[in-house]
Amino acid sequence: MxxxxxxxxxxxxxxxxxxxxxxxxxxxxxxxxxxxxxxxxxxxxxxxxxxxxxxxxxxxxxxxxxxxxxxxxxxxxxxxxxxxxxxxxxxxxxxxxxxxxxxxxxxxxxxxxxxxxxxxxxxxxxxxxxxxxxxxFWGTLGLIYNDKLIEEGSITSWADLWNPEYSDRLMLIDGAREILGLTLQSLGYSLNTKDLNELAEAEAKLSELAPNVKAIVADEIKMYMIEEEAPIAVTFSGEAADMMWENENLHYVLPEEGSNLWxxxxxxxxxxxxxxxxxxxxxxxxxxxxxxxxxxxxxxxxxxxxxxxxxxxxxxxxxxxxxPNLADVEHLEVYKNLGLEYIGIYNDIFLKFKMK
Amino acid sequence: MNKKSTQSTMLFPYVLWLALFVFAPLLLLIYQSLLNIDGQFTIENIVTYFTSATYITMTIQSFIFAGFITAVTLLVSYPAAYVLTRTEHKELWRMLLILPTWINILLKAYAFIGILSQSGPVNEFLETIGIGHQQILFTNFSFILVATYIELPFMMMPIMNAINEIDPSLIKASHDLGANEWETLRNIIIPLSMNGVRSGIQAVFIPSLSLFMLTRLIGGNRVITLGTAIEQHFLVTQNWGMGSTIGIVLVVLMFIVMKLTNNTPTRKRGGR
Structure with a gap:
């Protein structure tokens, strides 16, 4: 005692x-x-x-x-x-x-x-x-890939993510708006859409992406891409610049369909x-x-x-x-505040996708 | 009389603690779970929970994973605890067991990322022995492995304590009466250490239902548990009502698990 x-x-x-x-x-x-x-x-x-x-x-x-x-x-x-x-x-x-x-x-x-x-x-x-x-500072959301594992220039758009060749090879950023947004853009819709039909279509499209996804992570993407854990990732341009500084085999792609401007x-x-x-x-x-x-x-x-x-x-x-040439700025969209109800809808779709 | 008043004074901190940190949060949680995102009173959260295929599947998945983790920790812990309590330097072994819990869980998770990654030592080893590179990170296997590692001390400690407390004369008596090692283990030691096993299961199962940090870091969000949904509702969608509802479901599940583990028919324990 x-x-x-x-x-x-x-x-x-x-x-x-x-x-x-x-x-x-x-x-x-x-x-x-x-x-x-x-x-x-x-x-x-x-x-x-x-x-x-x-x-x-x-x-x-x-x-x-x-x-x-x-x-x-x-x-x-x-x-x-x-x-x-x-x-x-x-x-x-x-x-x-x-x-x-x-x-x-x-x-x-x-x-x-x-x-x-x-x-x-x-x-x-x-x-x-x-x-x-x-x-x-500002930037975009885009794709980063490793030219040792993916042929240089073979990825130019969001739609390329759905390529069956990339089964179990993608790393996605853990953000509902980012991932649903890129799906909406690959379908030609706005990433700020409040149209439930467009969202349902995006949900269906997104579920087809599931077999290609290796992991849905956050900041660790930087580390994984530098260490070549995965050949392709969806990430922000600023993060991508950091990764490319560390590993010269990496390339950043601003997708053709457009992107988020942050x-x-x-x-x-x-x-x-x-x-x-x-x-x-x-x-x-x-x-x-x-x-x-x-x-x-x-x-x-x-x-x-x-x-x-x-x-x-x-x-x-x-x-x-x-x-990017600012004439292309029309393809680049800034996130709008969708309100709690739609943030909820976006996140529920994303949660279902994660469970696939 | 005097003794009684000292007792209630001594009890006061505990009661205060219970009120502030157990009952108040629980009431707040229940209150929150009855609010929707517009702050209106409603039971829609609980209805959503039980009618949504997403949440039901997630609950089942969480249960399966937590069950697996608990089973594996138990399978590893029991024999180890049994052997360790019979060794000479019990205290040292116990110390070594507690040691990893002093290290932050995030650090341990990051260490595992290094070990299990494509360029990590495990894959190097597989490469040298000719099996070749395997995807280990972001699989169910890696998730269960790391979760087991982290939960192991919480299973092992109570079991070690329980085995330790068994009166050695009972074991001697069993041997004297002609039982061999195995029979003694089965008929004396295992039944008498069930209390430890029960607390171990309770300490491991419930936290395993909502290991959201590991599901992301090690499972790469390919493993989803209820914790993932709670995190999302509190941090991203600001739907505290739904998050609290899931929290309440977890609390209820915990009570059920407690009840089940406590109600296993206990034999009359002779000698104690």
Whole structure:
């Protein structure tokens, strides 16, 4: 008994000690005063040199925190108690956050450099007039394949996924909207459809895909494709760029039928403490030379026209898979918020597909 | 009197715990399960559950998988526990058994991905002995293997404890009366360790019904259990009502399993 008490006592002392250290650390980093800027972004999603440069230029101290899914980010921001000045969610989440009044409207008097952005990427349905968000990176959903296992150039469209030759060889991303969306597009329908007949047709078509599917996974796709666990996968362009960097046998294909066009954009949450600092940061990231540095570091496609034309490596920008000719933009659709009822319908179809 | 009041003071934390972390969540779960996505009171969730071929098949599949996992863990655990309790360094063996549970389950799952993948050591081995590369990841086999590995300590510990608690004089008596090893095992040890087996089954079966992390990481979502559906309803479709309904079904199933395992006719245990 005595020894047990001793043990418990040691544990309690240890915990108190750690709490003290934690308190001290959070104080000394001076979280959320007017001379700091707290950024909440995806992991490894900014060039660290840019943060240093911004700190030197603005005199602000940057606190950088990361999240790994829009939903996790949403929960944290929505529950309050956080002091993020800058957040970088994806477009469907921005639409939801606008609806729920979680975002601070942007003050364009304090932002410089909007004219650098690709005009097609402004004023989109998720944030009309860009009242709340400024595009950070963008991309598409497409196919990645390994030329050691699949003949180069033999895959060009979503329909190719249904090729019986690829039995048990596909890896799909675990997302109802992505997988049902590509099926709808392969049938020539919109990936935002609310037409139940089209959805039923897609469901039937999707069930024919089941024999070809090896696994339906999430971020692990990156690891599996690099290690050549599967020859073909459906993934996002940004992820694909990362994989191709690691394994040169991989190729990304933007399918002929069209694709989903996604955005990660900068927003300022309602709970922000340093509004002017946040605007300053947005202007800083809009500068073409900074946008170019960031794009070259992350390997995602930049929405900054001036950066694309003048600063980013010609070879990168001329790659049609990552910087498609915007005349084709009509084939690229942005997700619309379908409402809970249709999200439910999409997910039920996807769940049935998973059980095949 | 005094003794009684001390007792109720001592009981207080436990009662508080029960109220806050057992009954309150359960009531919330029941309440949630009666709401549809628009927040209206309805019983449509439970109706949907029992009329949807998807959920019924999923429940059956989950049951089959959980049953398999429990059976395999039991088959591996019992003989091992029996042998280990008779070894000299019982404590050391027990320690080694607990050790893997100190490692995060995700880490273990990722380790298995490495081991079972196309370029992993298992496939290298199969290649060298001439069988050639096999698809191991994303199969029912790999799912059951990894789930068994993870659940094993939870089956083995109670069985080891139960066997340990058997009065050695009973075993001696059995030998004295002319029973051989096998007869002693069958007539003395197995019946007397049934309690351990029961708690083992309860500790393994229910969690196995909803192992959603493993179904994705190791099963590649080619294995679907009720956990997958719960995760989807809470995280993606925001249909907490449906998610809670499935949760309630799991709770009810758990009670049934408890009831079944507890009601197995227990023989009058002599000597205890």
């Amino acid at each position: 005595n020894r047990l008490l001793q043990f418990m006592g040691t544990v309690v002392v240890f915990i108190l000690l750690l709490l003290g250290v934690n308190l001290y650390l959070s104080h000394s980093s001076g979280a959320a005063t007017s001379d700091t800027l707290t950024i909440y972004n995806w992991g490894d999603y900014i060039d660290p040199d840019l943060i240093t440069e911004f700190e030197e230029e603005s005199g602000l101290k940057v606190v950088y925190e990361t999240f790994d899914s829009n939903e996790a980010m949403y929960t944290k921001v929505q529950q309050g108690g956080t002091k993020y000045d800058i957040v970088v969610p994806s477009e469907y989440m921005i639409e939801r956050m606008i609806d729920e009044d979680l975002l601070h409207p942007l003050d364009y008097a304090q932002i410089e450099g909007m004219e650098h952005l690709v005009p097609e990427f402004l004023d989109l349905s998720f944030d009309p007039g860009n009242q709340y968000s400024v595009p950070y 955005f990660d954009s900068i927003v300022i949450p309602k709970t922000a403490q340093n509004i002017s600092g946040a605007h300053e940061f947005i202007s800083f990231m809009l500068r073409p030379e900074n946008a170019a540095l960031n794009a070259e570091y992350i390997d995602y496609s930049s929405p900054n026209q001036t950066a694309i034309e003048e600063f980013i490596d010609e070879e990168v920008v001329s790659d049609e898979q990552f910087y």
